[in-house]
Amino acid sequence: AREELFQAQKMEAIGQLTGGIAHDFNNLLMAVMGSLEILKKRLPKDPSLMSLLDNALQGAERGAALTQRMLAFSRRQDLNMQAIELTALIKGMMDLVNPSVNGAAEITLSLPEHLPPVISDPVQLETAVLNLVVNARDAMPNGGTITIRAEEYDADPVADKLAVGRYVRLSVSDTGEGMDAETLERATTPFFTTKGVGKGTGLGLSMVQGLTEQSGGKLTIDSRKGKGTTVSLHLRVAEGAELHHPIEVPQPIAMTE
Ligand code: ADP
Numbered sequence: 001a002r003e004e005l006f007q008a009q010k011m012e013a014i015g016q017l018t019g020g021i022a023h024d025f026n027n028l029l030m031a032v033m034g035s036l037e038i039l040k041k042r043l044p045k046d047p048s049l050m051s052l053l054d055n056a057l058q059g060a061e062r063g064a065a066l067t068q069r070m071l072a073f074s075r076r077q078d079l080n081m082q083a084i085e086l087t088a089l090i091k092g093m094m095d096l097v098n099p100s101v102n103g104a105a106e107i108t109l110s111l112p113e114h115l116p117p118v119i120s121d122p123v124q125l126e127t128a129v130l131n132l133v134v135n136a137r138d139a140m141p142n143g144g145t146i147t148i149r150a151e152e153y154d155a156d157p158v159a160d161k162l163a164v165g166r167y168v169r170l171s172v173s174d175t176g177e178g179m180d181a182e183t184l185e186r187a188t189t190p191f192f193t194t195k196g197v198g199k200g201t202g203l204g205l206s207m208v209q210g211l212t213e214q215s216g217g218k219l220t221i222d223s224r225k226g227k228g229t230t231v232s233l234h235l236r237v238a239e240g241a242e243l244h245h246p247i248e249v250p251q252p253i254a255m256t257e
Contacts, residue, residue: 086235110149149170
C-alpha cells in the first residue's frame with residue numbers, strides 16, 4: 001500500500017508539474033504571438049520581413065499547440081465507468097490492433113461467447129489494451145504470438161487480494177523476450193522504460209495499472225526471461241445493481257502544496 005501511495009503521488013506530481021509548465025509556456029507563447037502580430041501590422045510591407053515574421057508566428061503557434069496537448073495530458077482524467085462487453089470491445093478494436101502489430105506477430109483471440117460485462121472506462125480500456133499489444137510486439141523483434149484472452153473467475157480475497165466477487169481476467173500474452181527480475185519489479189513505475197530515448201515513455205504500464213485499480217480491480221504481470229510475458233487486468237463483473245449506480249472507486253491522492 002505504501003508503494004501504491006508513492007506511485008499515485010508521483011503521478012499526481014507529474015501531472016501538476018506538466019500542467020504548471022504547460023500553462024506558463026502557453027502564456028509566454030501568447031505574448032510572443034501577440035507581439036509578432038503587432039510587428040506584422042506596423043513594419044513596412046517588405047516581403048522578406050513578412051516571411052520571417054510568418055515563420056516566427058508559425059513556430060509559436062506550433063509551440064502553443066504542443067502546450068495544449070500537455071495541458072490535456074495533465075488534466076485529471078474523469079473516468080466514465082460503464083458495464084463493458086469485453087468480447088465486443090476487443091473484436092471492435094482489431095482494426096486498431098492489426099496495423100499496430102503490422103504483421104510482426106501473429107494475433108490469437110481467446111474470448112468466450114458468454115462473458116458477463118465488466119466495470120471500467122471503455123475508452124481508457126481500449127488504450128490500455130493497445131498499450132499492452134504494443135509492448136508485446138516490442139518484446140518480439142523476431143516475431144511470435146500475441147494472445148488476447150478473457151476468462152471469468154471467482155476471486156479469493158486472500159490469494160487474489162481482491163474483494164470477494166466475480167472477476168474477468170483480461171490478459172495479453174506474448175512469446176517474447178520476457179523481463180528480468182529488476183525490470184519486472186519496476187515495470188509499472190512511471191517513466192521506467194528499457195526502450196531507450198525516443199522509443200518508450202515508461203508510462204504505458206503505469207497507466208494500465210492506474211485504470212484497473214480505479215476500476216476496482218488490479219493488474220498482474222507474469223514474465224519469464226526468454227519465454228514471454230502475460231499482463232492481466234482483473235476487472236470486476238458488473239452486477240445488475242451496479243449498472244445503475246456509480247461504483248465507489250478509490251480516489252486519486254491529492255497532493256497539497
Ligand atoms: P514503455 O513501453 O514506454 O517502455 P511501459 O510502462 O509500457 O513503458 O513498460 C515499461 C517497461 O516494461 C518496458 O520498457 C519493458 O522493459 C517492460 N515491458 C513491458 N511490457 C513488456 C513485455 N510484454 N515483454 C517484456 N518487457 C515488457
